[in-house]
Amino acid sequence: MKNISLLGATGSIGIQTLDVIAQHPELFRLTAISFGKNVEKGMEIIEKFKPRIIAVQDKKDADDLRLRLGDQSLVYYGQEGLIEAAVAREAHILVNAVMGSVGLVPTINAIQAGKDIAIANKETLVTAGHIIMELAEKHNVSLLPVDSEHSAIFQCLNGENAQQVDRLILTASGGSFRDYTREQLADVTVDEALNHPNWSMGAKITIDSATMMNKGLEVIEAHWLFNMPYSKIDVILHKESIIHSMVEYKDGSTLAHLGNPDMRVPIQYALTYPDRLEHTPSKRLNLWEIGKLHFKKMDMERFRCLKLAYLAGEKGGTMTTALNAANEAAVGLFLERKISFLAIEEYIEKALEHHEFIEQPTLEEIQAIDTHTRQYVQSLLN
Numbered sequence: 001m002k003n004i005s006l007l008g009a010t011g012s013i014g015i016q017t018l019d020v021i022a023q024h025p026e027l028f029r030l031t032a033i034s035f036g037k038n039v040e041k042g043m044e045i046i047e048k049f050k051p052r053i054i055a056v057q058d059k060k061d062a063d064d065l066r067l068r069l070g071d072q073s074l075v076y077y078g079q080e081g082l083i084e085a086a087v088a089r090e091a092h093i094l095v096n097a098v099m100g101s102v103g104l105v106p107t108i109n110a111i112q113a114g115k116d117i118a119i120a121n122k123e124t125l126v127t128a129g130h131i132i133m134e135l136a137e138k139h140n141v142s143l144l145p146v147d148s149e150h151s152a153i154f155q156c157l158n159g160e161n162a163q164q165v166d167r168l169i170l171t172a173s174g175g176s177f178r179d180y181t182r183e184q185l186a187d188v189t190v191d192e193a194l195n196h197p198n199w200s201m202g203a204k205i206t207i208d209s210a211t212m213m214n215k216g217l218e219v220i221e222a223h224w225l226f227n228m229p230y231s232k233i234d235v236i237l238h239k240e241s242i243i244h245s246m247v248e249y250k251d252g253s254t255l256a257h258l259g260n261p262d263m264r265v266p267i268q269y270a271l272t273y274p275d276r277l278e279h280t281p282s283k284r285l286n287l288w289e290i291g292k293l294h295f296k297k298m299d300m301e302r303f304r305c306l307k308l309a310y311l312a313g314e315k316g317g318t319m320t321t322a323l324n325a326a327n328e329a330a331v332g333l334f335l336e337r338k339i340s341f342l343a344i345e346e347y348i349e350k351a352l353e354h355h356e357f358i359e360q361p362t363l364e365e366i367q368a369i370d371t372h373t374r375q376y377v378q379s380l381l382n
């Protein structure tokens with residue numbers, strides 16, 4: 001039996017993780033969950049899975065839940081709550097599916113408590129990859145990728161030494177505005193941006209996908225997870241999202257991972273690695289049904305957020321912290337309909353110019369820069 005702590009249980013990855021858990025009750029038990037503000041969905045999960053530990057975002061919701069649940073569960077809130085859920089004593093693995101850099105501190109605590117981490121929460125690696133990778137090595141815990149591209153690369157690498165690899169090739173769908181010119185992007189709406197062609201995901205990552213920042217964050221995530229220099233990480237446009245990513249070896253062989261878009265597959269693999277389990281609900285891939293797969297060279301001027309992410313990644317240090325915080329803040333403003341779609345990249349660019357760089361930041365410095373950058377982006381509104 002594998003005991004699982006799940007951060008972000010009410011979200012897109014969270015719900016799909018619960019589906020995987022529910023399909024294999026003889027193998028998985030949900031021991032702790034966190035969610036933000038969706039108490040109604042949270043209560044459905046609590047009634048079905050009866051986790052011992054529950055963490056919510058706000059104190060008021062925690063007080064209400066304590067009254068409703070009595071002795072059934074321990075209820076916490078805020079960052080302390082996320083940490084309590086992440087380090088639940090009986091948990092073997094933490095699935096981190098929370099959105100944003102709020103996932104950083106609970107991940108650090110879980111690693112220090114010796115928990116393996118199934119990581120969907122890419123912002124944690126983008127904001128503080130050096131801290132996470134060092135700690136994971138020190139505490140001998142596994143970081144198992146959930147993100148579809150990274151799960152694909154992990155499987156194509158199959159334990160091979162990085163020395164054998166010439167290139168990681170991440171595929172990008174192009175997002176909601178794949179075929180738009182930059183001129184056409186000027187007037188796009190939030191609802192249009194939220195309409196991803198291939199994946200049903202949370203709002204923030206769907207916008208990231210439309211700006212191509214998602215791929216930028218994924219390049220940085222790949223740099224940390226697979227210890228690869230940026231010069232060996234490429235992105236190619238592939239509108240069908242059937243090839244999830246590829247690894248090109250030094251002998252010229254390229255290995256690809258294919259499948260219909262279904263996040264339950266990489267989630268399950270992270271939970272069962274190195275074994276594989278039946279996964280019946282997924283539609284199997286029939287290439288003859290699809291007929292053709294398409295590929296296009298990435299255009300860094302059209303998708304400027306990807307260029308910004310490469311530049312930030314190459315610079316390293318707190319540059320990726322600032323990139324991530326500025327992006328979270330700017331996407332938040334776009335979702336609140338306070339800025340235009342193209343202002344997202346404009347605000348990020350300004351925040352990176354304004355940023356005071358630190359090469360080897362401590363956790364405290366990262367947290368300070370995260371807060372300061374968000375404030376700076378807010379101040380651009382006035």
Ligand SMILES: NC(=O)C1=CN([C@@H]2O[C@H](COP(=O)(O)OP(=O)(O)OC[C@H]3O[C@@H](n4cnc5c(N)ncnc54)[C@H](OP(=O)(O)O)[C@@H]3O)[C@@H](O)[C@H]2O)C=CC1
Nearest residue numbers: 008009010011012013036037038098099120121122201202
């Ligand atoms: N969705 C996908 O297919 C994929 C997602 N990812 C990554 O996985 C992560 C989660 O994405 P996704 O599931 O789409 O996101 P969602 O927005 O669907 O879900 C986010 C979850 O985090 C909770 N949450 C958000 N903010 C806070 C906070 N401040 N404190 C506590 N809890 C919070 C939400 O709670 P509530 O809703 O209750 O407020 C929800 O449970 C992201 O890092 C994303 O990039 C990676 C690959 C694919």
Ligand SMILES: CC(=O)[C@@H](O)[C@H](O)COP(=O)(O)O
Nearest residue numbers: 147148172173174175209214
């Ligand atoms: C499902 C998943 O892993 C997402 O990160 C997905 O990759 C988004 O697709 P694009 O960023 O390629 O549009």
Ligand SMILES: [Mn+2]
Nearest residue numbers: 147148149218
């Ligand atoms: Mn992805």
